[in-house]
Each structure stands twice: as structure tokens, then as C-alpha cells.
Amino acid sequence: MNFDRIKEKLEILADAAKYDVSCASSGSTRKNKNKGLGNSSGMGICHSYTEDGRCVSLLKILLTNHCIFDCAYCVTRKSNDIKRAAFKVQEVVDLTIQFYRRNYIEGLFLSSGIFKNPDTTMERLVQVAKKLREEENFNGYIHLKSIPGASDELMREAGLYADRLSVNIEIPTEQGLKQLAPDKNREDFIKPMRKVKQEIQLYRSEKKKFRHTPVYAPAGQSTQMIIGATGESDAQIMYTSAYFYKQFRMKRVYYSGYIPISYDPRLPMIGTEVPMMRENRLYQTDWLLRFYGFDIRELLNKEHPNLDMDIDPKLSWALRNLSFFPIDINTADKQWLARIPGVGMKSVHKILTGRKHQTIRWHDLQKMGIAMNRAKYFIHCPGTPYDFKDRTSSQIKGLILGHTTSKYHKTYNGQLNLFENATTSLTLSS
Amino acid sequence: MLLKYDFTFEGLLTAVFMMYDEKIKDLQLLRPEQSQPSLFSDMEYIITDDSKASRVWKGIAKKGGVRTQQLLYRVFLSELPQMEALILSFLRVFFQTQGTVVKNPAHPLTSKLLEIQKMIGREKHRMDAFVRFMQTKEGWYVATIAPDFNVLPLNVTHFKNRYADQHWLLYDVKRNYGFFYDQEKVQEVQLALESTAPLTHHIKTFCLSEEETRFQELWKLYFDSTNITSRKNMKLHLQHVPKRYWKYLTEKQPILKK
Structure with a gap:
């Protein structure tokens, strides 16, 4: 192993992958077999936490940050002047195994910029997973990114090796996507998602008939939306989310506050604060929908298109419905x-x-x-x-x-001041 | 009555047996290192008896199932000062109520036990997460830990299932014992060392494989690169990784240059 070269690549490709927030390593059923390496049948484990408080559970890297697309919100967009690098398949395999053996990680989360075309990229990702499973007898967790536009055959193969598959829809509204990523369309994201959903359903029904049906993406699929890049409302985000939970049986939808990385006038300025409080409220709402039996229409609707920032969504609902x-x-x-x-x-x-x-x-x-x-x-x-x-x-x-x-008290103050300024300016102008 | 016992789980169960057999009403247990608080109280030693212990163990299972057994074992592993007294008074109520008390989380004794069990569970989970193996020249993977509670026995199955194809040693330097796996079975081991404190240092200085520090460097680099500076939140960071655990974490150590 050429450590110096690997170091250089790892630095670039880990840095580029960090905006993907999913770190789940739970929900799989893959057990250690034939005295191989790894086991992902238990609960997920966070092996460490970065200084931003996010957990480190998987080795989260891009295969390459070369990309043919130019999505405004993305660091690896074609027009961005950054250092580019690419891992060889074997290098990713070695890193994963070596880190796993030392109990640093639960497994691999492999994503990639899109080079040449979606199928070539997807094929390379599948190769890594295949090698880990078949040559290394690796039973740790593998999360592969479904590349928008990848063929059904590749998506079928990916699910045979991966525990989880995900496509990030990134922008909650179709209109926002047109604005920020003109060369991508919604259908390209949906296509692999639909295929994975069908395969999972097929696996479940086959499993009832044949005990040895090869397992398909046992930890399901997930997606991610960027919050606060296109001025969308909380209702728009959560209705989209509810749609994906229902239509595609998502295990998780992640919300990622937009981190300004570009001077593009279509996006929030560099230096704009990351909307962490909003992110938190969205996750709380997500939980209320999935575990507390709430309907999205009770929490967000025409009268209340946005969540309260100062109180949690359940309290906010309760205050609107004191009669119960x-x-x-x-x-x-x-x-x-x-x-x-x-x-x-x-x-x-x-x-x-x-x-x-x-x-x-x-x-x-x-x-x-x-x-x-x-x-x-x-x-x-x-x-x-x-x-x-x-x-x-x-x-x-x-x-x-x-x-x-609240630890977010600072944030409310900011909002309150803004509001006060607005009222004073109104009085002045009248 | 004050009795001294050998601070093993079997010893504790033997004491429970005696409590009923000899109708001792106010049984208090002392550990070997504890001195006698009062000069005039009577003092006896409990001789750990596996058959007596196993009768109590089965009795617990009969009325409360494996979950109660697990609960009590975990509370024992906490090594908390009041642990024996708590287990004894809980078991009195437990047998009195034909085991129903364990199903009532609102009962003060049950809730206390559950609370301790939760602490143990957390510490066990932290060890699953924070153990960092180092590869030795023999190709073995070695890690030293010093958990707040004696949770190592609970971790063994996890590591055995996961690292089935590598030799590993997990060593508790605080309690000076560990578990060694040779790709066949797990054995409890005790290293013959005069002082255990410098063991970690000894391993790092003399025993590591050629490539070990290079992988540690790569991991540290990965850890730093995956951080998003604009979201820095040290309070949350410390809540997840309290400073007392940093000593285990490769990513929190200065790199040792060879």
C-alpha cells in the first residue's frame, strides 16, 4: 500500500463525502458466516463523534469527486475549482477492511461523483461491494449510493451486496431542482428508487416461499434533502418527505441544513448560518409522523406552513388543540x-x-x-x-x-432582533 | 448480621441462599477489602458454594425469567457500593411477591435496579464502540480498556461474533484481567505484570506491527476530514464522547512517530 498517495486521496474524498448525513449502521440482518469478518445483525454503533457532534459509524467516502454534473448546491460540481482524486476499487476495499479490523467503523458508505455516465459509475460502486462480500467474506455494513439514472440491472446487483441503498433527492421541490441543477431531472432520482422498492418487495414475497432467497438490501433505502437552499417552506419539505415514506417505503429521510459552499447568487451567501434549529424541528416532526401516530396534516397545513422554532412541534400542536x-x-x-x-x-x-x-x-x-x-x-x-x-x-x-x-437561545435572539428591526422600520416608514 | 463474601456473583447468590436457610433478617455483606465498621458486631465469612448459588439462580429464573437473571447480573457488575444491599432487599420482595415486582417499573427497588442496568448497558455499548484494536507483530489485535463498571464479560459475545477470523485480546487494565480469542474460543486471561498501568504504553512502544501506526494516521486523517467546521458544536461532541473516554480513541491521540 502506498500510504502517502492513499492519504492524499482519503483527505480529498472524505472531505467531499461529509455532506451526506446518513450514518445509520442499524437495521440489517447480515450475520457473520463461515468465520468471516464482521457482523451487522445487531444495533448500529457510533464509533466516534466529530467535533460538530455528528456520529462516525461508517467510512464515508467518495470513490471519486470527478463529476460531469454542475449542481449549484454541490461541492464537487464540475465548475468548482477544487482538487480531484479517485480511489481504485482495491484501495477502498483495503481501507474498509483495515479500519473495520481495528474497530474504527461499522462498515462502508460509498458514494461517488458521476464520471463518464451513471452506469459506469454505478458499476464501479457495485464492484467494491462485491469484492468485499465475495473475496473478503466481509459481513459488515455497506451503504451504497444509487446513482441517478443507473440501470435496473445494476440496481438489482447493488442490492445483493449492499445493506442499504440511497438516492438523495437533495432539493425538496421540483421547481428548486430545475433552478439549481438544470441538467438533472426528478425522474432520474426516482428510477433507481422505484427499482429498489420493487426488489425489496419481491424479496419479501419470495422469502416466504424459498428460505434461501438471496437477501436484498436488508436495511432498506433512504434519501436526503437539503434544507434552506431554495427558500422552501417546512410544509413543502415534510409533505415531500411523507410522500417518499409512503410511496417508496423509505427507512429514513434525512434533512441536511445547507452549508454555504458557493458564491452562486441562486444560493445563500457564504457565511450564512447553517439552519441547525430548523433541521432539528424537521427531525422532530419526522419522528412524530413515524412513531407517534401523527398525520402530517395535523402538524403542517395551510394555516401553519412552517414549524415554530422556539417550541417543539408536538407542543405546538398541543397548544393549538387545547380542547383535547x-x-x-x-x-x-x-x-x-x-x-x-x-x-x-x-x-x-x-x-x-x-x-x-x-x-x-x-x-x-x-x-x-x-x-x-x-x-x-x-x-x-x-x-x-x-x-x-x-x-x-x-x-x-x-x-x-x-x-x-435552550442551547439554541442565541438563534431565537437573532430572529427576535430581526423582527424588532422590521417593526421599527415599519413605524418609521408610516 | 455482617458477613464477608468473596465479591463474586456466585458468592452473592450463596449469601442469598444463607439468608433464607438460616433466616438471617438483617444481612449485610462486606467485600474482602472492606474493613469491619464495628468492633463488636459478629463477623463470619461466606464460603461460596456453587450448588447453593445455582439453586438461587434457578429460583430467580423460575419466577422472573432470564431477564431478571440478566438484570441482577448486570447490577452486580456495576460494583457500586450499595449494590449488595440493593440486590438483597430486592430479592426479598421478589420472592415474597412471587416475582411480580420485577414487572412493575414504578416500584422503587425495581426502578433503582433498572436505572443501574441502564448505566451498565450504556457503558457496555460504549466499550463496543470505543475499543480500538492495535495490530501486533504476530498479527493479533489488542486493545486495553478501563471501563467505569466491570462490563467486559458482557462485551465478549459481540467481539467474538464480529472478529471471528482474527486473534484478539481485550484487556481491562483497571481490574487486571481480560479475554483472549484464538479464532476457536474465548478464554479469560490474566497477564503476569507487576503493574498494569504502563501496559498500553508497553504495547505501543514494543509490540506494534510495521503498518499499525500508518493506519492509525490514516484513521486520524479521516476523522479530521469528515468534520464540518461550520457546524462545530463542542458541547454536543463532549456529551457523546466524554473526556474520560478519549484515552481509548486513536483519533484523539497524538501520533507516535517511530
Whole structure:
């Protein structure tokens, strides 16, 4: 191995791959076989965390950052003047194995710029995965990027070696995509996604008939959207997301706050703050849809096209629907317990099992780890020191915000100041 | 009554057996290194008896299943000062209620045990994640750890399933024992060292394979390149990787030049 050359490539190609946020290494069923290397049947493991607080679970690299496309939002776009590099197939295989053996990683996340054409690129990615599985008997996690426009045959092959496949739709709206990536169209993203979905369904039905059906992408597929690059609303993002969850049975949709990397006038200026708070609220909404039984229309609609930044989406929904509260902890159904602000699904489970044995009282709730500062305004249970009065939603919101300090406080201040400036300028002009 | 036991899990179960067999009401257990708090209280040693221990172990399984067994074993591994007292009082209630108490997470004893189990689970998971193997000249993969709780026995299956085709040694330098896997089976081992503290240093200085430091450099480089500076969030970083774990992490070490 030529370490110096590898070092140079690794630096360039890891740097270029870091904007892909997916780091999941869970959900696969691949077990160690024939005393080979690796096992990805358990839960995902984050082996380290970078200084930005994101987890490092997979060796996330591009095969190459040469690209024939010129998407404005992307660092590796053709017109960007940066150093280019390309790994050989064997180099990626060696790096993955060596890192895996030292317990640095759970596996490989391989993506690539598109060189020559989509099929050549996809073929090369599949080669890496194939080599790892067949020559190295590697049973760790492999996440391959589906290259937009790749053929169905290649997508079928990719799923036989990879645990997860993903295509990033990147821009939530079709109109935004036209603006920022004129040479790409939505259909190219959809095509491999549809194929993977069909193959997964086929695998599931075949599996029932034949026990030895070769496993196909056991950890499913995911996608990613860039947030805050094209001025889209939260509703637009989440409706698109809900569509992908439903139509393509996505395991995950990731939201990635746009990090300014270009002076392109179509995009936010370099130095613009990354919308991390917004990203967080979108993930919270995503969770409410997938695990809490909320419908997207309850959370975002014509009257409320954007999420509140200062409070979480569940609290925000509860404040708009005070008539459903208070909820009785000892009698309410699971789905209603899940709707109480400050109560997570784990606490719901604890309440359900706990109340089979005894009446749940106020101090029991505190011990379960429920965020009582929020929950107390919405529940009813014996032993409560809180005096339940008819309060308006703005009173409750004020009380809750008065008692919480957020790590994002800085961000609200920025927004509030902006607002104040706007009102002053309005008064001046009138 | 104050009794001294050998600080093994079997010893603890033997004590439980005696508590019922000899109808001891106020049993308190001391570890070998603990001195006797009062000069005049009676003091006896518990002789660990595997058959007695196994009767208690089966009794626990009968009323509470494997999950209760696992819960108690994990709490034992915590080595917390009040661990014995907690397990004894829990088991009294457990047998009294025919095992139902374990199903009630709101019961104060159960909730305390669950809380400790969670701490253990977290530490075990951190070790799965933060162990960094170094390759030795023999081609073995060696890692030293010093976990807050004695979780190493819980990690063994994970590493055995994962690294089935390589020799590895996981060594707890704090408790001076470890597990060695030779591609066939896992064995508990104890290295004959006068002091265990410099073991990691010894390995790094004398035992590493030719290429080991080069791969460490590559990993460190990868770790730095994958960071997004404009999203820097040290508070979150430290929450995920508290400083006490940095000593394990290759990416947090200065590179040793050979």
C-alpha cells in the first residue's frame, strides 16, 4: 500500500463525502458466516463523534469527486475549482477492511461523483461491494449510493451486496431542482428508487416461499434533502418527505441544513448560518409522523406552513388543540399518551406497564423521566402539585419558555432582533 | 448480621441462599477489602458454594425469567457500593411477591435496579464502540480498556461474533484481567505484570506491527476530514464522547512517530 498517495486521496474524498448525513449502521440482518469478518445483525454503533457532534459509524467516502454534473448546491460540481482524486476499487476495499479490523467503523458508505455516465459509475460502486462480500467474506455494513439514472440491472446487483441503498433527492421541490441543477431531472432520482422498492418487495414475497432467497438490501433505502437552499417552506419539505415514506417505503429521510459552499447568487451567501434549529424541528416532526401516530396534516397545513422554532412541534400542536387536554395518565389510550408534550414513546411504554400494577402518581411520572415542565399543563393524575386552571395557549407557552433554557437561545435572539428591526422600520416608514 | 463474601456473583447468590436457610433478617455483606465498621458486631465469612448459588439462580429464573437473571447480573457488575444491599432487599420482595415486582417499573427497588442496568448497558455499548484494536507483530489485535463498571464479560459475545477470523485480546487494565480469542474460543486471561498501568504504553512502544501506526494516521486523517467546521458544536461532541473516554480513541491521540 502506498500510504502517502492513499492519504492524499482519503483527505480529498472524505472531505467531499461529509455532506451526506446518513450514518445509520442499524437495521440489517447480515450475520457473520463461515468465520468471516464482521457482523451487522445487531444495533448500529457510533464509533466516534466529530467535533460538530455528528456520529462516525461508517467510512464515508467518495470513490471519486470527478463529476460531469454542475449542481449549484454541490461541492464537487464540475465548475468548482477544487482538487480531484479517485480511489481504485482495491484501495477502498483495503481501507474498509483495515479500519473495520481495528474497530474504527461499522462498515462502508460509498458514494461517488458521476464520471463518464451513471452506469459506469454505478458499476464501479457495485464492484467494491462485491469484492468485499465475495473475496473478503466481509459481513459488515455497506451503504451504497444509487446513482441517478443507473440501470435496473445494476440496481438489482447493488442490492445483493449492499445493506442499504440511497438516492438523495437533495432539493425538496421540483421547481428548486430545475433552478439549481438544470441538467438533472426528478425522474432520474426516482428510477433507481422505484427499482429498489420493487426488489425489496419481491424479496419479501419470495422469502416466504424459498428460505434461501438471496437477501436484498436488508436495511432498506433512504434519501436526503437539503434544507434552506431554495427558500422552501417546512410544509413543502415534510409533505415531500411523507410522500417518499409512503410511496417508496423509505427507512429514513434525512434533512441536511445547507452549508454555504458557493458564491452562486441562486444560493445563500457564504457565511450564512447553517439552519441547525430548523433541521432539528424537521427531525422532530419526522419522528412524530413515524412513531407517534401523527398525520402530517395535523402538524403542517395551510394555516401553519412552517414549524415554530422556539417550541417543539408536538407542543405546538398541543397548544393549538387545547380542547383535547388534560389527558388522564391512568386511563388514556396509548395513542393519546403519545400526544402529551414532554412524553416520549419510552415513557408511554413505562406508563402502560406501570399502571397495570398501581395507580401512577405525580412523583412516579417524575421518576420515569418525563419532561414535567412541559407535560404538567396537559395531564391529569393523582398527587399533582400543579393547580390546573383554564389557561390560554399563549399563557402556557409563556410559562414553559420562561422555565426552559435552550442551547439554541442565541438563534431565537437573532430572529427576535430581526423582527424588532422590521417593526421599527415599519413605524418609521408610516 | 455482617458477613464477608468473596465479591463474586456466585458468592452473592450463596449469601442469598444463607439468608433464607438460616433466616438471617438483617444481612449485610462486606467485600474482602472492606474493613469491619464495628468492633463488636459478629463477623463470619461466606464460603461460596456453587450448588447453593445455582439453586438461587434457578429460583430467580423460575419466577422472573432470564431477564431478571440478566438484570441482577448486570447490577452486580456495576460494583457500586450499595449494590449488595440493593440486590438483597430486592430479592426479598421478589420472592415474597412471587416475582411480580420485577414487572412493575414504578416500584422503587425495581426502578433503582433498572436505572443501574441502564448505566451498565450504556457503558457496555460504549466499550463496543470505543475499543480500538492495535495490530501486533504476530498479527493479533489488542486493545486495553478501563471501563467505569466491570462490563467486559458482557462485551465478549459481540467481539467474538464480529472478529471471528482474527486473534484478539481485550484487556481491562483497571481490574487486571481480560479475554483472549484464538479464532476457536474465548478464554479469560490474566497477564503476569507487576503493574498494569504502563501496559498500553508497553504495547505501543514494543509490540506494534510495521503498518499499525500508518493506519492509525490514516484513521486520524479521516476523522479530521469528515468534520464540518461550520457546524462545530463542542458541547454536543463532549456529551457523546466524554473526556474520560478519549484515552481509548486513536483519533484523539497524538501520533507516535517511530
